[in-house]
Each structure stands twice: as structure tokens, then as C-alpha cells.
Amino acid sequence: MSSNFNLDLNLNLSSEAPDVDLEAPAEPRPAIENVIIIGSGPAGWSAAIYTARANLRPLLIAGNEVGGQIALTTEVENYPGLESIQGPELAAQMQKQAERFGTEVLLDYVTELDADGPPFTVRTASGKEFRANAIIAATGASPRRLGVAGEERLTGRGVSYCATCDGFFFRGKDVIVVGGGDSALQEGLFLTKFAARVRIVHRRDQLRAGATLQRRAQENPKIEFVWNSVVESINGEKKVESVRLKNLVSGETTDTATDGVFVYIGHLPNNQLFLDKLAMDEQGYLITDKLMRTSAPGIFAAGEIQDHRFKQAATSAGQGVAAAMEAEKYLAELEDRAYPGHKG
Ligand SMILES: Cc1cc2nc3c(=O)[nH]c(=O)nc-3n(C[C@H](O)[C@H](O)[C@H](O)COP(=O)(O)OP(=O)(O)OC[C@H]3O[C@@H](n4cnc5c(N)ncnc54)[C@H](O)[C@@H]3O)c2cc1C
Numbered sequence: 091m092s093s094n095f096n097l098d099l100n101l102n103l104s105s106e107a108p109d110v111d112l113e114a115p116a117e118p119r120p121a122i123e124n125v126i127i128i129g130s131g132p133a134g135w136s137a138a139i140y141t142a143r144a145n146l147r148p149l150l151i152a153g154n155e156v157g158g159q160i161a162l163t164t165e166v167e168n169y170p171g172l173e174s175i176q177g178p179e180l181a182a183q184m185q186k187q188a189e190r191f192g193t194e195v196l197l198d199y200v201t202e203l204d205a206d207g208p209p210f211t212v213r214t215a216s217g218k219e220f221r222a223n224a225i226i227a228a229t230g231a232s233p234r235r236l237g238v239a240g241e242e243r244l245t246g247r248g249v250s251y252c253a254t255c256d257g258f259f260f261r262g263k264d265v266i267v268v269g270g271g272d273s274a275l276q277e278g279l280f281l282t283k284f285a286a287r288v289r290i291v292h293r294r295d296q297l298r299a300g301a302t303l304q305r306r307a308q309e310n311p312k313i314e315f316v317w318n319s320v321v322e323s324i325n326g327e328k329k330v331e332s333v334r335l336k337n338l339v340s341g342e343t344t345d346t347a348t349d350g351v352f353v354y355i356g357h358l359p360n361n362q363l364f365l366d367k368l369a370m371d372e373q374g375y376l377i378t379d380k381l382m383r384t385s386a387p388g389i390f391a392a393g394e395i396q397d398h399r400f401k402q403a404a405t406s407a408g409q410g411v412a413a414a415m416e417a418e419k420y421l422a423e424l425e426d427r428a429y430p431g432h433k434g
Pocket residue numbers: 128129130131132133134151152153154155156157158159160161162163165166167168169198199200201228229230231232233245246250251252255256360363392393394395401402403404406
């Protein structure tokens with residue numbers, strides 16, 4: 091592109107908000123919704139913002155964890171444009187932005203999806219039934235938890251499921267990683283960039299991780315292994331101070347001081363709705379193509395329900411944007427509407 095390239099797009103570049111009617115009176119819901127978004131994590135909210143701004147009046151069904159996983163953490167420092175924000179505040183701002191443009195938010199849980207459509211039928215825990223010409227599945231995933239005392243209370247206060255997100259907060263500190271697979275070792279190695287000492291606690295006396303990762307971890311001077319051991323409790327008043335470890339061979343328990351506990355014992359996609367309906371990979375994640383399409387035309391998926399690689403708020407939000415844009419094109423085609431740049 092030449093340096094004197096100048097396109098007069100007549101853009102409104104002032105700092106004033108665009109002239110949109112944000113206080114439009116509530117209209118009754120259509121018999122068949124344009125699009126239903128299932129899930130209220132970053133993928134769901136960004137899909138809602140984009141479909142709402144495309145005048146599709148999306149209905150978003152939020153599920154039991156409003157805001158998704160990001161609402162479970164404290165400080166988020168890697169979401170572009172926001173230098174530092176608390177997880178619940180980031181989730182609340184996403185919701186506010188989605189509602190501002192006309193997203194209808196339903197605090198309910200989807201119990202059934204009839205993927206034979208369009209229109210698709212969605213049933214909820216409170217007994218409601220909706221039909222929609224397009225669905226965006228954004229039900230996310232859940233890190234598998236240890237299920238020990240102190241874990242839930244200290245999540246975001248030293249207990250973490252994401253070294254990429256939280257490793258930075260542990261500069262010069264002592265951390266424990268729980269697990270023996272590829273993720274535990276990869277994240278353990280990543281944590282050595284920050285932490286002074288990383289102890290990997292594993293319930294067996296050998297690792298499940300690949301040979302190269304094992305070698306790298308064993309050669310890293312900051313990494314130590316605690317074999318045949320499990321975490322029995324995570325302790326601390328306002329933040330993690332220690333863990334109680336139990337040696338499964340000797341039965342002995344010890345309280346070990348540490349600043350952080352990173353849990354890597356697996357990640358579970360929230361896929362129950364889609365079993366036997368949409369194609370999944372061997373780990374149960376929905377299979378999508380580059381246009382975020384699932385195996386059923388009209389059903390799109392975004393975020394961690396279809397992505398076990400990146401697992402970040404920003405990547406999930408980006409995938410929600412892509413799913414929304416493709417859903418809009420799909421609906422335009424369904425209704426035989428002209429779509430700029432799409433048809434002829
Ligand atoms: C403790 C913690 C800290 C993190 N810190 C960071 C960080 O600092 N930076 C970062 O980028 N990422 C971070 N992450 C990762 C980030 O939160 C996730 O990548 C992101 O939230 C995934 O977004 P998602 O929309 O795909 O799904 P999720 O956030 O998992 O949301 C899924 C949504 O689907 C809903 N749902 C599920 N089933 C149903 C159903 N049947 N009906 C209706 N709704 C349903 C849930 O209620 C939830 O609202 C962190 C994760 C955790 C757990």
C-alpha cells in the first residue's frame with residue numbers, strides 16, 4: 091500500500107459515542123430467534139456484542155457461571171487494552187457492553203439442544219423453550235479441580251489453573267505444580283521463567299509426559315519432583331501459604347510452605363449438550379473449521395468448547411467475534427439477503 095494512500099470513508103472519528111438508540115423500547119421476542127448464544131464467558135459476550143451490533147437481537151443464555159472462567163480470577167493483566175483489571179469486573183464490562191447494544195440475557199441453563207434445524211430448539215432448566223435459526227455454542231471448559239480444602243477459597247489468591255495467565259505474579263516465589271502429564275511439565279517449565287523454585291507434585295513415581303519434556307524438566311535446575319504424593323489441603327488466610335502433602339507410599343503427611351499452587355490434572359469441555367449431535371475430537375472438544383462452523387450447518391462454536399490449545403480470554407473473545415460474523419453471513423444467506431462482499 092502506498093504511503094499517500096488515503097481513503098475517505100467518512101468515518102466518525104470524534105470521541106463522541108455514535109448516534110444509536112440505546113433506550114429502544116423492549117419489543118416482544120420473535121417466535122424464532124435469529125441467534126441464541128449459549129454461555130456467558132468471553133466467547134459468548136463477544137459473540138453477543140457483534141450479533142447485537144448486526145441488529146440480530148441475540149438471546150444469550152448465561153449458564154450457571156455468569157461471566158465464565160475469567161470471572162473466577164482476580165487480576166487480569168493480559169487482555170489487550172486493559173492494563174490491569176479484576177476478572178469479575180472484566181466479565182461485568184463485557185456483559186454491560188453486550189446489553190447496551192440490545193442483547194437479551196437470560197439467567198438460565200440450557201439442558202437440551204435439538205441440533206436438527208434450522209430452526210434449532212433449545213430447552214432450559216427453568217422449562218423454557220426457544221427456537222433459533224443459528225446457534226453459537228460458547229459453553230467453554232472447566233479446569234479439573236483437586237477437590238481439596240482451601241482450593242476454591244484461594245483460587246485467584248495463589249491457586250491457579252493457568253501459568254500463562256498468572257505466572258507473572260510469582261516472580262522470585264516458590265510454587266507447586268500438581269500433575270504429571272504434558273501440561274503440568276510445559277507449564278512447570280514456563281513457570282521457571284518467574285519462580286525461584288518449582289516443585290512438581292505427582293501421584294506416581296513416573297511421569298505421563300513425553301520424553302523430551304521430561305528431559306527438559308529434569309535438567310532444569312529450578313524444578314524438583316515430589317513423587318508418589320498428593321495435595322490434601324491448601325492452606326492460607328488471604329493467600330496461599332502452604333500445602334499439606336501426603337506420601338501415598340509411606341502415608342506420611344507434611345505441611346510444605348509455598349506461595350502458589352498450579353493445578354494441571356486436566357481440562358473438561360462443557361460438551362454434554364452436544365454429545366451425539368455435533369462432531370467432537372477424542373478429548374470431547376467440538377470440531378470447528380476456520381469459519382467456526384461445527385458439523386451442523388447453522389451451529390457455530392467459539393472459545394474453549396472448541397479450543398484446548400490457546401485457552402485465553404482474548405483468544406476466546408476473538409473466536410466469539412468470528413463465530414458472530416459467520417452466523418450473520420449464514421443468516422443472511424438463509425433469508426436470501428444480500429450481504430456486502432459475500433454474494434456476487
Ligand atoms: C482461575 C483462572 C484464571 C484465568 N486467568 C486468565 C487471565 O489472566 N488471562 C486470560 O486471558 N485468560 C485467563 N483464564 C482463561 C480464560 O478465563 C478462559 O480462556 C476464557 O474464560 C474462556 O472463555 P469461554 O467463553 O470459551 O468459556 P468460559 O469462560 O469457560 O465460559 C463458559 C460459559 O458457558 C456457560 N455454560 C456452560 N454450559 C452451559 C449450558 N448448558 N447452558 C448455558 N450456559 C452454559 C458457563 O456458565 C459460562 O458462562 C483464566 C482461567 C481461570 C480458570
